[in-house]
Amino acid sequence: MTYPSVTVICLCYNHEQFLVEALDSVLAQTYPNLEIIVADDASTDQSVAIILNYCQRYPQIKFVRNTQNVGNCTAFNLALKQATGTYIIDFATDDVMLPERITEQVTCFEKLSPEYGVIYSDAELIDEDSQHIRNFYRRNQAGALKPKAVSGEIYADVLARYFICTPTLMFRKVVLDRLNGYDSSLAYEDYDFLVRAAREYKFYFQDKILTKRRKHSQSLSAGWYKVGDKQLLSTIQVCYKALKLNRTEQDKQALIQRVEWETQQAFFTQNYPEAEALLALLKQVKPFSLKNKFFKILINYRVNLSFIHRFYYWLVHRQP
Structure with a gap:
């Protein structure tokens, strides 16, 4: 059995409090063919020391160290230049992957036609102490998701409303290559990239919880x-x-x-x-x-x- 390669780009900026749990969750993945790239965007805390320790213990980890803060979009693009995976995950190191996440997502992707460029799923929201808050999607009494999750050609949906939990995304690398990665002129990446990707590719919603998204006061979205x-x-x-x-x-x-x-x-x-x-x-x-x-x-x-x-x-x- 062949396993397509998956590159996990782990983006870090001052995540010392969460970094160990995040990196451990990547290393604990059940999927056998992983490329792990950790990109630090000039952290001012102890994040770099933690990353260097992991690189020493796990030589397969590639480290992209920015000595000046360049922002999420540029930091990701610099790491993407080194990525060789068929599939790509943009993973913030304040979040957590469940062990079966990559296995589940690759299995799903391999059943889809090449028209599908992006997969996303449900997530568990956690606080600074890794305690459960709630699931990203709420459900009504009939079990329907709120906000509504959709698959297929979803450009208009992506443009109109916020319903995708971005830490759950997995892309085909060809999508990122075709769109030249993230727009480095922007302060954040996901809305722009999702709009551009949805214009050209179909999306698929996987109704599973495979990621823990952390809510905390220092996250980019908190601002x-x-x-x-x-x-x-x-x-x-x-x-x-x-x-x-x-x-x-x-x-x-x-x-x-x-x-x-x-x-x-x-x-x-x-x-x-x-x-x-x-x-x-x-x-x-x-x-x-x-x-x-x-x-x-x-x-x-x-x-x-x-x-x-x-x-x-x-x-x-x-x-x-």
């Missing part, structure tokens, strides 16, 4: 919508890219849905310049509705309604 955070600007750039990628009326409506959502989030979190930029994009796609005109007035006068966003976030993300 989302904080005033001055560059991730929102990157989202705006991706929406402008999508404007050129769109082909159908469904695509257009998906972009409108996303831009209207991001405009509201920007406004309620007091990111007023970004909200103005999003409204300018929206105006290129559709005539302003009464609601959009109302938002424009609120944004122009910098009306502070941030308490509404805080309440909504608490309501949505509270534990059941």
Whole structure:
């Protein structure tokens, strides 16, 4: 039996608290044909010392050490240049893989046609102490997932809404090669890459929990919508890219849905310049509705309604 090679690119930045559990989970994989590349993005804690210790104990680990902080996208791309696997996993070293993850994902991929370029799955959310919070997908009484997970040609879905747990992703390397990896001009990678990949390839949802995604205060996603955070600007750039990628009326409506959502989030979190930029994009796609005109007035006068966003976030993300 042949086992296609899988490259796990382990991205680290100041993850000393979680690094041992993360690397141990990669080394504990049941899959026999792994290439492990650890890329450190100029950590200022003890992460490098931990990685060097692992490299000494496990000579198969390749270490890409950045002496200057270059950001997630560039750090990943530098590691990708050394990757030889048929399949690629972008693995943040504050997360954890379950032992069967790679075996399960490769088995699934090998049954799919080459049209499928990306697999994703459910995940368990854990806290800083590795304690269970909840599963990524909630389920109603009938067992249906919320948010809804979809397979096949899902470009419009990816563009319109957030429903993919990105730490669960596995790619065919040809997808990354064709798209030239991540866009290093952006502050974060996943939304842009998923939009571009979904334009060209089908996705497949594997209804299994194979990864533990860690929620903690220092994660990149924790800074989302904080005033001055560059991730929102990157989202705006991706929406402008999508404007050129769109082909159908469904695509257009998906972009409108996303831009209207991001405009509201920007406004309620007091990111007023970004909200103005999003409204300018929206105006290129559709005539302003009464609601959009109302938002424009609120944004122009910098009306502070941030308490509404805080309440909504608490309501949505509270534990059941």
